[in-house]
Amino acid sequence: MLFKFDVVRISFLLLFSLTFFTEVFAQQEAYPQVVARSGDGIFLLLRRHGLDPSLHLAPFLELNKENIGKGNSLYTGRRYLLPVVSAAPASTAEATPADAASTPAALKSAPGLTANFPLFGEKYARVEMLDQQLKGTVYYLVSGHGGPDPGAIGKYGSHLLAEDEYAYDVTIRLARRLMQHGATVYMIIQDENDGIRDQAILEIDRDEVNYPDHKVSLNQRERLRQRTAAINELHAKHKGAYQRMLSIHVDSRSKGQNIDVFFYHHSNSALGQKLAQTIHQTFTTNYSRHQPNRHYSGNVSDRSSLYVVKYSHPPTVFIELGNIKNDLDQRRFVIPNNRQALANWISEGIIADYRSK
DSSP, X not given: OOOOOOGGGSOHHHHHHHHHHHHHHHHHHHSOEEEOOTTOOHHHHHHHTTOOHXXXXXXXXXXXXXXXXXXXOOOTTOEEEOOOOOOOXXXXXXXXXXXXXXXXBOOOSOTTOEEEOGGGOTTTOEEEOOOOTTTTEEEEEEESSXXXXXXXXXXXXTEEEEHHHHHHHHHHHHHHHHHHXXXXXXXXEEXXXXXXXXXXXXXXXXXXXXXXXXXXXXXXXXXXXXXXXXXXXXXXXXXXXXXXXXXXXXXXXXXXXXXXXXXXXXXXXXXXXXXXXXXXXXXXXXXHHHOTTSOOOOOEEEOTTSHHHHHOSSOEEEEEEEETTSHHHHXXXXXXXXXXXXXXXXXXXXXXXXXXX
């Protein structure tokens, strides 16, 4: 026989304790719990469980605000609560984790629409569509190196400049710019903590991942295979669409060698060559307009042996932005406005190429 308590006689302390633990238990029951793995960031954790970071980052941070480290980092081995996804209308198919992970960065509506994309960083997360010049296009953007491989290293005063950080900043600026013109964009190398950065010296880290959330391999050939495999799988899903791939790097030569922006394509890809030539012409025009006394020596050539050029299915352009060891070229990288100008000029060339299709 159960003993019946008189509620009036329950002490305030007991009542408070019971209420507190009931609320905690209810919260834990209401939200799925997951354990953070080594190397996990919030984006990786959300994507692995079928949640879109652009929609679920804020509720995740609110649910776990007492359990988040510096810079929104996660503690390996700790449990985290996941936001609950509202039930979809009966007419809408339920999204699977794979579908959610394959969601690209895109603004799919009329000019003036704005959306939030945390990958671009707090300052640049809000993106407004300017027009639909690139509506229906799909672009795969790959910044060179990343993860355990920083690429070429230059010395700037007492600081080290890593190729992967500066290539990434130009690439993600380009991604945002293309989206503003209506393109669907996939960032194949992603760093959830960096976003678009306006500092001169970009901190070197190793936490970039390969789309959708794969740890970047230590092996060089495997790293290249990872990114081309991701691109080719997505390319097949977008069959029939206008698709292009751009791989953006920073070169390393002798310190005294000042070079311009160079463009490479596959010898058997007429469309890749056309895109490279169009972007190159845009750079030639812009240098002539903004620096009329400066001779621009960048050119377009065949580099079919480059892995991502050889094995990527979409027409591909491989871009070298300059020599990270040269004092003059370093100004192209360490000044944020120059990095934005590089992204803008590449975007202009991309739009011109699409218009001429």
